[in-house]
Amino acid sequence: MGTHRRPKPPSRTRIATLGIAAGAVSLLPTQSQAAPKPTMDEVRKQVEKLYEEAEAPTEEYNAIREEQKKLQREADRGQDRIARKQEEVNELRAKIGPLATAQYRSGGIDPSVQLFLSGDPDDYLDKAQMMGRTSDRQADALRAMQSKQRELTQDRAAVTKRLKSLEETRAKAAETKDEVQGKLAEARKLLNSLTVQQRAKMEADQERDDAATGASDTAASYNGPASGRAKAALDFAYAQLGKPYEWGSTGPNSFDCSGLTGASWRAAGVSLPRTVQQQYDAGRKVAKSDLQPGDIIYWYNSTQHNGMYVGNGKAIHAPRTGKNVEIVPLDSMPFFAASRP
Structure with a gap:
């Protein structure tokens, strides 16, 4: 989104205290530093500028948060698909019979299954069936398992990518949030630099300006x-x-x-x-x-x-x-x- 700065708003815009504590906290230089004390009007203008500068990153934050929600939903759906396909693979392994038994007994994949998974499945199965090394039932199960394994690999890669993007958006949202909160905190400090009487006058000016503009x-x-x-x-x-x-x-x-x-x-x-x-x-x-x-x-x-x-x-x-x-x-x-x- 854009980061256009908007023109100076009309004088009717009022400045609220943002829940400032009752006691004023002075952020102005001490007299010994001989720095000029900003006038109430100068504080008002600085605060208004900070509020304006917070608007663009606010909308940016909203957009980032929407993207974050979208990525989270996609990652959640992807993980659900992975879980379902893993269950299907497990069921197919059980159907393969002796090959699956050998896999679990040895702690690894049966050499013939390993060959099947790493090579050309159709070529392997054609030769295995010709040699009587696997039944039609096992061949169908192996083909189905190979297909599901491929889908699992693709889904896991997609979810990994989504999760990486999600972390990036979370980091960006945190930075943008810090930017907004920093500007608002600076505005609060400026307002706290005013006396109770000055803040009361500012509130009165706000009401007067609003009444004048409707x-x-x-x-x-x-x-x-x-x-x-x-x-x-x-x-x-x-x-x-x-x-x-x-x-x-x-x-x-x-x-x-x-x-x-x-x-x-x-x-x-x-x-x-x-x-x-x-x-x-x-x-x-x-x-x-x-x-x-x-x-x-x-x-x-x-x-x-x-x-x-x-x-x-x-x-x-x-x-x-x-x-x-x-x-x-x-x-x-x-x-x-x-x-x-």
Whole structure:
């Protein structure tokens, strides 16, 4: 997915405290170092920048986690196939009779079976039957066992490859998770550098900005013109108003942006892929002039942030760390595209 940086957001965006402890922890230089103390506005801008920088790796993490789940499912299915085929091989060995007995007695494979497995099975069996060294029943069993052994070898190689890829994705997910958490931890430290009074003023500024732009995370119910699945998706989304944004989350107590859109449409019986980019690729594109409630809105670009159109020039979305699911004017962020599930 892309790593585009989005433009500076409008001033309405508020900064939340992320559950900061009541006591302020000073991270600023001591007076003896004579370093300038950042102003509250500077802290606000730095924190906002860190939150923005966390968005791209958040979506990357979501994509990696989806790949990880897919690889795990494939590996599990492969191991189930191996177990079933091993049972079939064991049953075939029992049918071979004396050859199988010799194998278990000697602790190795009977020379004739070894020749069969390592050479041309058809050629071996033809000659063995001509010489009376094996019965038709044994020949059929040997052919079947050779085929299953080959399948076992292929399946084991495939599972080994899947497991290696799975470990690589796990490592990549851990790195991306560390990147996101590092940025969020830095933002928390910056906010902790403010006094209690400064943080209170910042909260007041947030509320003022939201009131000025029409943003609201107050509980409400959808009562617009949508019907059918679109209405079901919006009913679900409205029920999440006020719940916190949390990176990598798909609910039920918190959401990231694509987690909210996916969960909302899933409540309507429509399965969407996990990330912003995947949802953009999967949906049927609609023009801004043709927007209908329930359509998915993409702001900035195709990879970074999305929400759902609710009608009357407004959208619902999970904004970013420190904020709650809210309704905002559609044009409070640069409109990029829209799609209809």
